[in-house]
Amino acid sequence: MAPRGIRNNNPGNIEWGDPWQGLATDRVDPRFAQFVSPAFGIRALARTLITYQDKHGVHTIRAAVNRWAPPIENDTDAYVKMVSRGAQIGPDVMVDFQDYAQLKPIVECIIRHENGIGPLKTLSTWYSEAQVDEGLRLAGVRPAPETIAAVPKTAETAGASVSAVV
Numbered sequence: 244m245a246p247r248g249i250r251n252n253n254p255g256n257i258e259w260g261d262p263w264q265g266l267a268t269d270r271v272d273p274r275f276a277q278f279v280s281p282a283f284g285i286r287a288l289a290r291t292l293i294t295y296q297d298k299h300g301v302h303t304i305r306a307a308v309n310r311w312a313p314p315i316e317n318d319t320d321a322y323v324k325m326v327s328r329g330a331q332i333g334p335d336v337m338v339d340f341q342d343y344a345q346l347k348p349i350v351e352c353i354i355r356h357e358n359g360i361g362p363l364k365t366l367s368t369w370y371s372e373a374q375v376d377e378g379l380r381l382a383g384v385r386p387a388p389e390t391i392a393a394v395p396k397t398a399e400t401a402g403a404s405v406s407a408v409v
Contacts, residue, residue: 249358251276252283253278256357259276265278266279281374282377282381285381285382286379289382289384292340302338303338304326308322325352329348329366
């Protein structure tokens with residue numbers, strides 16, 4: 244049987260309380276929120292981290308995990324090490340939780356830590372890259388647009404630009 248977080252489409256194991264987008268209408272789990280799809284659960288996970296940053300000044304993996312999974316209930320040191328190692332970001336390095344390149348591996352490592360090892364060969368081991376990206380997109384976090392290298396100006400390119408205008 245899949246772990247509770249996966250069954251609930253709530254891979255961050257967020258407790259009931261906030262009126263999240265995408266909550267399931269049939270409340271079966273008494274403690275943890277249930278979402279209509281994994282994307283909405285991933286969205287809630289990402290939005291929580293962004294809120295930690297914006298409202299509580301949390302800017303490191305260590306600070307985020309200590310708030311997410313307090314030492315009273317969790318082996319927070321092991322959790323921090325796992326997320327930091329998996330995301331390849333030091334536990335006390337400043338992170339921008341609104342930056343896709345930084346947030347995505349942190350979210351994936353939280354999913355893996357909260358739910359154990361899953362069947363996929365992705366960083367989260369439970370969800371495809373597309374599923375994680377959809378959750379982050381719903382949270383308002385997207386990859387930076389790819390930039391195209393500028394064409395060097397040479398006599399040939401300058402001439403091409405002039406003849407294209409004519």
